[in-house]
Amino acid sequence: MAKLIFDIETIGEDFDSLDETTQEVLTRWIKKESSNDKEYQAAFEDLKNGLGFSPLTGEIVAIGVLDYEKDQGVVCYQAPGEKIEDFEENGIKFKQMTEKEMLENFWQGSEYYDEFVSFNGRGFDAPFLMVRSAVHKIRPAKDLMSNRYLSSQKFNAKHIDLLDQLTFYGAVRKKGGLHLWSRVFGIRSPKADGVTGDDVGKLFKEKKFLEIAKYNVGDLKATKDLYERWEKYIKF
Numbered sequence: 001m002a003k004l005i006f007d008i009e010t011i012g013e014d015f016d017s018l019d020e021t022t023q024e025v026l027t028r029w030i031k032k033e034s035s036n037d038k039e040y041q042a043a044f045e046d047l048k049n050g051l052g053f054s055p056l057t058g059e060i061v062a063i064g065v066l067d068y069e070k071d072q073g074v075v076c077y078q079a080p081g082e083k084i085e086d087f088e089e090n091g092i093k094f095k096q097m098t099e100k101e102m103l104e105n106f107w108q109g110s111e112y113y114d115e116f117v118s119f120n121g122r123g124f125d126a127p128f129l130m131v132r133s134a135v136h137k138i139r140p141a142k143d144l145m146s147n148r149y150l151s152s153q154k155f156n157a158k159h160i161d162l163l164d165q166l167t168f169y170g171a172v173r174k175k176g177g178l179h180l181w182s183r184v185f186g187i188r189s190p191k192a193d194g195v196t197g198d199d200v201g202k203l204f205k206e207k208k209f210l211e212i213a214k215y216n217v218g219d220l221k222a223t224k225d226l227y228e229r230w231e232k233y234i235k236f
Contacts, residue, residue: 001115001158002068002112002114002115003067003115003117004067004115005065005066005073005116005223006063006065006106006117006118006121006125007063007064007118007125007216007220008063008124008129009062009077009197009200009212010053010058010059010060011058011059011200012051012052012053013057015047015048018057026047027047030043030044030047049198049201052201053124055127055131055132056131058128060099060103060128061099061200061204061209061212062075062076062077062078062102062212062213062216063075063077063105064076064213064220065106065109066092068117068227071224072091072092073217074092074094074095075092075213075214076095076097076105077094077102077209077210077212077213078096078098078102078204078209079096079207079209081207082096092217094210099132099136100136100138103136107138110141110157111142113142113157114157115157115158116142116158116160117159118159118162119161119178119181119219120161120178121144122144122148123161123163127145129144142156143156143157144157144159148169149169150165162181162226162227162230163175165230165234166181166226181226182225182226185226187222187225187226188221188225189218190215190218190219190222192218195218199215200212
């Protein structure tokens, strides 16, 4: 089956730009659970920094895909206010687009694949893609959330979430992120160059759009190598 590895990068909205009702809804619980102002301020900073983890308060700034067999891919990325020509580097094409254009491009390309590979894609990437698509009135071409268990996936897409597979659907107590799984198997971590997913929002504000896109490539490559290790030595 044709396999497509995918990964996204996201940023959150500016909390101060949100309407008063939305700010109140978002801070209601930390106000109740904080016992003093110091605790509240710490929780408030975490909240503001975490707005990009939800499609309700965040958006996609990069979508990367990698054809497993061809080892070639595309990273579509946002770069507001810039006009960057498309280019290719080490088998990866880089294309500047809006969020809506990225989503349209992703779903159009997905129709050529029937197996999708991610790391924590069921917990983050796939629902984010599907909700943000609905925001833009785009209907997904593939159901990437049909069923968590591979043996029960019977729709038009098989989605292998490596975090599920490597932790045996949560049986492993400490799940670990992509960096730790890469490290233990001797795979180059996407964080090796000092950039993490937490840095994406800051990089975006600094207009370092290509740094985000190239960080996404690291995620794709690590996921591909991790998939190969899982398929060869763990999968039954």
